[in-house]
Amino acid sequence: MSEKFNVPTELPRYPRSMWRTGTTLPTFPEMKEDIKVDVAVIGAGIAGVTTAYLLSLEGYKVALVDAGRILEGTTGFTTAKISAQHGLVYSEFLENFRPEIARSYYEANIEGLNFIREMVQTHNIDCDFKEETSYLYTNQEDKLDDLRKEFDAYQELGIPGQWHDSLPIPVKAKGAISMPGQAQFNPIKYLKFFVEKFIENGGLIYENTTIEGAVYGKPIEAYTIDGKYRFYCNEMVVTTHYPFWNVPAGYFSRLNIERSYAIVVKPETTFHGGMYLNIDDEKRSLRSATYEGEEVLIVGGENHVPGKSDNTFDHYLELEKFAGSTFGASEIPFRWSAQDITTLDKIPYIGPLSSDYPFTFIATGFNKWGMTNGTFAALLLRDNIIRRSNPHMNTFNPGRFNDKSMSQNIVTGLKMAKEMIAGKFAGAHEKIDNLEPDEGGLVRHNGKKVGAYRDPEGELFLVDTTCTHMGCETAWNEAERSWDCPCHGSRFSYKGEVLEGPATDPLERIEK
């Protein structure tokens, strides 16, 4: 690795998910003809795969389609704690909503956890499922009041939890709340079971098939890039993480997105169990896992808006320092980063797109808790489609709007305008000839500012860095070798290909 990035040799050179590396999934064809089904499920992460499976059990003819390989979105790069302990959400919900809403959110997430547990036990799914206690902690004096308020919220809502003055592991804490009976697993091994069963039930899966838009008639027509092929369906479920359209329902101004980081460490000391998350300025998350028969630790944290970090390698270095000084780290076999979405009020949008689009359903905004929220989303979407009532429908209704969300629309619009303008005037730091192998950034080329990356073999790749979604400027991500957009989180490879939406079109390639 180039010394310019100051990367120690302990960190793997390229990001790689432990879950994806350890499990081989079946492959599926690209869509090459028009297809008629009862339900098209767009996006094969935990929400899409679970929904498709549940609908196939109900006797629906279902097609599941993904722009890339299945389970290669955020679900392939999660830390996979299955928990209803989600930071400080319960005290925040009690401040903003009636207690019934906060309780409904908790119960829905416990339903997600119980569904996963039941599936693992009933079908004997080999996915390293393990019951654990969750801990939320702080080591900052100025955060103790927030943590106490969260504990008070547990008591008001009847959520099982206990206060502690320290943690059972060698991480300093001034206070902690434990939540018993939570769990962890290997999400890809778990979801592989659903993929196989879905196919056995007559389900269709298409990979490398991007859906670009839809005509909302009867039937709905969901079309691939340039309208080449169509799914004709009575109902459409959009589980693409970020919705792929700008209208209807203006989701792009109602969602915030954040990247975070994980490393897998072979510890030099014994880990005494539990799953941990702090509420401090430097975010840290911890859990154990099994890799090649050995216990390893997944150490996570370090959040930022995509495209908004001076050097993305630094975040891994911070995690490495923390892991090394706390548990010792004899080896770091994996590193990865990923991003997740939060809604304006931190409750996911799950249900019909809006009253104008009653046959199109969405599930997004899991606030980094998609194992339980995403599983519950599948249960709720199934109930929506089979017209079964569900006590949590109103809590998660995507159509909820209030004054706070309208003012956030304006804030988001202003933020985007700022990104567009700032990006256009950002300087190009490098001359093309100065780029080392495996280095990228903005350069001047034929009098214009362009994005450049020189691969390890010396080949140069030039792109126009203007995001094809809505025109914000993307920024270079050193650790992933990608161009990331700060506005709604679209990401592009150094060749310009779409890695993550909402963009569906690649960056424009520039001639050398």
Ligand SMILES: Cc1cc2nc3c(=O)[nH]c(=O)nc-3n(C[C@H](O)[C@H](O)[C@H](O)COP(=O)(O)OP(=O)(O)OC[C@H]3O[C@@H](n4cnc5c(N)ncnc54)[C@H](O)[C@@H]3O)c2cc1C
């Ligand atoms: C670093 C990190 C750690 C996390 N840790 C935890 C944790 O410990 N516990 C927890 O509960 N949650 C955790 N989360 C959150 C959780 O991983 C996510 O909420 C969840 O995986 C999202 O699942 P999904 O199905 O919505 O999206 P994804 O898994 O991203 O799936 C969406 C799919 O849609 C496809 N797609 C996108 N656009 C299109 C299109 N136009 N056409 C066709 N297909 C398309 C994509 O290719 C992708 O495969 C974490 C998140 C991050 C970033």
Ligand code: FES
């Ligand atoms: S402008 Fe929306 S993701 Fe880039």
